[in-house]
Amino acid sequence: MKKGFVFDLDGVITDTAKFHYIAWKNLAKKLGITINETFNETLKGISRMDSLDKILAYGQRENEFTTAEKEALAQKKNDEYVKLLADLSETDLLPGVHDFLVQAKERNIPCSIASASKNAPMILEKLGVLDFFGHIVDPETLKKGKPDPEIFVKAAESINVAPKDAIGFEDAQAGIEGIKAAGMYAVGISATETLKGADFQVTSMTELDIEQLINQ
Ligand code: BG6
Numbered sequence: 001m002k003k004g005f006v007f008d009l010d011g012v013i014t015d016t017a018k019f020h021y022i023a024w025k026n027l028a029k030k031l032g033i034t035i036n037e038t039f040n041e042t043l044k045g046i047s048r049m050d051s052l053d054k055i056l057a058y059g060q061r062e063n064e065f066t067t068a069e070k071e072a073l074a075q076k077k078n079d080e081y082v083k084l085l086a087d088l089s090e091t092d093l094l095p096g097v098h099d100f101l102v103q104a105k106e107r108n109i110p111c112s113i114a115s116a117s118k119n120a121p122m123i124l125e126k127l128g129v130l131d132f133f134g135h136i137v138d139p140e141t142l143k144k145g146k147p148d149p150e151i152f153v154k155a156a157e158s159i160n161v162a163p164k165d166a167i168g169f170e171d172a173q174a175g176i177e178g179i180k181a182a183g184m185y186a187v188g189i190s191a192t193e194t195l196k197g198a199d200f201q202v203t204s205m206t207e208l209d210i211e212q213l214i215n216q
């Protein structure tokens with residue numbers, strides 16, 4: 001029986017992935033780089049600075065900026081992203097998420113967040129679900145980002161659950177790989193992508209049966 005749940009945030013709890021895309025697309029455009037949705041898939045789950053590096057490499061401009069300049073560019077992207085989140089509220093939870101969290105709480109199954117986003121606490125607060133989570137891994141404490149398993153191992157251990165007893169929920173390929181490398185059961189959530197390596201994939205959390213999941 002599974003004993004804990006580890007959730008990615010962007011694309012699993014709420015659809016902030018679209019706002020990340022808008023903010024990156026606008027920044028890239030100012031740099032003369034055009035990104036499309038296919039390229040954007042490769043940014044999902046990836047940290048802010050790694051995403052910027054990928055965009056610069058995609059536009060063959062990777063050697064043109066100092067570290068300080070890149071930090072300023074990443075800050076600019078984040079400023080626009082945070083502005084796009086201004087009206088975020090409970091109505092922006094993805095379908096089935098609130099019900100699932102309530103059911104987990106009723107069964108005393110602890111939940112934690114494994115997100116690369118430094119904005120995670122603020123976003124969860126705006127969505128009104130902060131209290132459902134026993135811990136949010138601070139991405140600043142990580143040696144490596146997804147697809148490394150570190151964030152998922154930390155998230156499971158933070159709620160006192162061994163990774164083999166935990167279920168991870170992800171919308172990104174890098175995340176599924178990290179969950180599997182951590183030795184956890186991986187639930188992929190995506191209506192558009194086939195997530196390779198996921199133990200189980202659904203298009204939305206409304207399709208999940210919590211009893212079936214925990215009795216793996
Ligand atoms: C991940 C997103 O959850 O967080 C990425 O999938 C994003 O797209 C990353 O770049 C970092 O987020 P933030 O909010 O710290 O810029």
Ligand code: MG
Pocket residue numbers: 008009010011012044045170171172175
């Ligand atoms: Mg995600």
